[in-house]
Amino acid sequence: xxxxxxxxxxxxxxxxxxxxxxxQVEELVExxxxxxxxxxxxxxxITASVFINDAESGLHRDMDKWLEKLAPHDPVSQYEHNxxxxxxxxxxxxxxxxxxxxxxxTAGKLHFGPWEQIFYGEFDGRRRKRVLVKIIGE
Amino acid sequence: xxxxxxxxxxxxxxxxxxxxxxxQVEELVExxxxxxxxxxxxxxxITASVFINDAESGLHRDMDKWLEKLAPHDPVSQYEHNxxxxxxxxxxxxxxxxxxxxxxxTAGKLHFGPWEQIFYGEFDGRRRKRVLVKIIGE
Amino acid sequence: xxxxxxxxxxxxxxxxxxxxxxxQVEELVExxxxxxxxxxxxxxxITASVFINDAESGLHRDMDKWLEKLAPHDPVSQYEHNxxxxxxxxxxxxxxxxxxxxxxxTAGKLHFGPWEQIFYGEFDGRRRKRVLVKIIGE
Numbered sequence: 001x002x003x004x005x006x007x008x009x010x011x012x013x014x015x016x017x018x019x020x021x022x023x024q025v026e027e028l029v030e031x032x033x034x035x036x037x038x039x040x041x042x043x044x045x046i047t048a049s050v051f052i053n054d055a056e057s058g059l060h061r062d063m064d065k066w067l068e069k070l071a072p073h074d075p076v077s078q079y080e081h082n083x084x085x086x087x088x089x090x091x092x093x094x095x096x097x098x099x100x101x102x103x104x105x106t107a108g109k110l111h112f113g114p115w116e117q118i119f120y121g122e123f124d125g126r127r128r129k130r131v132l133v134k135i136i137g138e
Numbered sequence: 139x140x141x142x143x144x145x146x147x148x149x150x151x152x153x154x155x156x157x158x159x160x161x162q163v164e165e166l167v168e169x170x171x172x173x174x175x176x177x178x179x180x181x182x183x184i185t186a187s188v189f190i191n192d193a194e195s196g197l198h199r200d201m202d203k204w205l206e207k208l209a210p211h212d213p214v215s216q217y218e219h220n221x222x223x224x225x226x227x228x229x230x231x232x233x234x235x236x237x238x239x240x241x242x243x244t245a246g247k248l249h250f251g252p253w254e255q256i257f258y259g260e261f262d263g264r265r266r267k268r269v270l271v272k273i274i275g276e
Numbered sequence: 277x278x279x280x281x282x283x284x285x286x287x288x289x290x291x292x293x294x295x296x297x298x299x300q301v302e303e304l305v306e307x308x309x310x311x312x313x314x315x316x317x318x319x320x321x322i323t324a325s326v327f328i329n330d331a332e333s334g335l336h337r338d339m340d341k342w343l344e345k346l347a348p349h350d351p352v353s354q355y356e357h358n359x360x361x362x363x364x365x366x367x368x369x370x371x372x373x374x375x376x377x378x379x380x381x382t383a384g385k386l387h388f389g390p391w392e393q394i395f396y397g398e399f400d401g402r403r404r405k406r407v408l409v410k411i412i413g414e
Contacts, residue, residue: 001139001277001414003312005382036141038178038274040314040378044389046329052237053184053229058218062226063233066209071342080334088338091329095339095373097233099328102178102240102378104272106143111270113182132387134380136313136413137274138139139277174279176316176412190375191322191367196356200364201371204347235371240316240378242410244281249408251320275412276277 004032004135007044012125018060019120021050021131025103026110028133035108037137041118042100044130047090049097049121067093067123090123097121105137142170142273145182150263156198157258159188159269163241164248166271173246175275179256180238182268185228187235187259205231205261228261235259243275280308280411283320288401294336295396297326297407301379302386304409311384313413317394318376320406323366325373325397343369343399366399373397381413 006028010019025041041050053059071092072078079088101118104111120131144166148157163179179188191197209230210216217226239256242249258269282304286295301317317326329335347368348354355364377394380387396407 001312003414005312005380005387036139036143036274038176038272038314040380042378042380044392046389046391051233053233054219056219058221059226059229062217062219063230066230070208070346079338081330081332081338083334088335091335092339092342095327095329098236098374100378102180102238104143104178104180104270106272111143111272113184113268113270115184116182130389132380132389134314134382134387138141174277174281174412176314176410189371191371192357194357196359197364197367200355200357201368204368208346236374240318240376242281242316242318242408244410249281249410251322251406251408253322254320276279 001136002032002034002138004028006133008131009128010120011128012122015125016064017122017125020055020117021120022117025118025133029105029110029135032135034105034135034137037105039103039105040134042132044132047087047094047124048129049094050100050131051097051121052101052116052118054115055117070096087124093123139274140170140172142166144271146269147266148258149266150260153263154202155260155263158193158255159258160255163256163271167243167248167273170273172243172273172275175243177241177243178272180270182270185225185232185262186267187232188238188269189235189259190239190254190256192253193255208234225262231261278308278310278413280304282409284407285404286396287404288398291401292340293398293401296331296393297396298393301394301409305381305386305411308411310381310411310413313381315379315381316410318408320408323363323370323400324405325370326376326407327373327395327397328377328392330391331393346372363400369399
């Protein structure tokens with residue numbers, strides 16, 4: 001079995017952001033030498049997400065607006081968690097978008113459909129946070 | 139390590155549909171010869187979902203109605219993504235339902251609880267789209 | 277390849293509950309002897325969830341209230357599934373929170389960020405239900 005483990009670091013300048021991390025993950029798959037296997041990519045923080053969707057900026061603005069409607073940031077006092085914190089909404093937004101993706105590796109490449117791209121979804125940024133990439137296979 | 143990779147094709151006659159794909163996945167697990175391992179099943183399109191829930195038509199109608207309330211299709215102009223497209227809601231619905239499932243394989247079978255069934259969730263159908271099944275193990 | 281398969285049983289006294297199962301999963305990882313691999317933890321019932329978030333009781337009350345707003349239990353008659361049942365909302369709540377998590381194992385331990393904890397999310401409790409842990413690796 002071949003294994004590759006790598007933590008990627010992010011520090012988004014805004015509270016919320018979507019960062020396309022597909023090129024970094026593709027490079028790690030190549031480094032791993034795995035031809036057939038699985039690639040786990042997960043947020044290591046509970047106010048962030050890793051998800052797969054379209055690399056289209058209009059859609060990202062739609063998602064941001066939609067998540068804000070489902071789990072509003074303000075008023076921060078509506079959440080019990082916001083007792084010295086102001087990020088309860090970030091925990092909820094991440095619950096909608098998911099913590100992780102598992103992507104198949106076939107013939108040495110991420111086995112993707114036509115528009116699949118991997119995103120880091122930040123909901124409480126402006127500080128250093130991590131994503132884990134774990135690749136196993138042969 | 140044993141590996142099986144297979145793409146399943148769908149073309150639902152309606153925009154939205156839930157298709158029970160459990161028998162097809164079970165057959166692939168058998169074909170793979172894997173006794174102990176993991177089975178990844180994921181939508182290859184970003185307006186569709188693979189999820190596990192109940193094979194009960196009343197629940198499916200409830201889900202459809204509920205997703206339409208959380209992320210309405212109309213008016214299509216409410217979404218920036220719908221600039222020549224009309225499927226922004228499908229991207230959001232799929233975000234709620236998830237892209238993929240990972241199912242354990244134990245003693246050569248999908249290791250399921252009593253009512254678990256795998257569904258393809260289509261939110262922008264009426265065209266050919268794919269699901270990936272990747273099985274790894276021994 | 278090393279494999280460990282284990283079903284954990286729960287019977288929560290309340291309809292809804294969040295149970296921190298991290299210590300049990302950590303013990304199974306140790307038992308497995310796997311140094312590098314993947315650990316799948318999934319609800320075996322379709323009205324329950326396994327998810328990763330913060331072990332903070334205020335946040336758990338926020339989540340419970342938020343899920344009740346997104347997918348209310350009452351009136352039970354609003355759901356077609358509630359025909360002899362009253363748990364349609366539990367199927368929807370679990371769809372938001374997800375069925376499963378896949379956690380990397382690195383150097384014999386769950387490879388976690390600073391606050392990640394694994395929870396069993398029960399949305400239709402007061403009866404015996406199961407969670408599956410499947411560990412594979414070397």
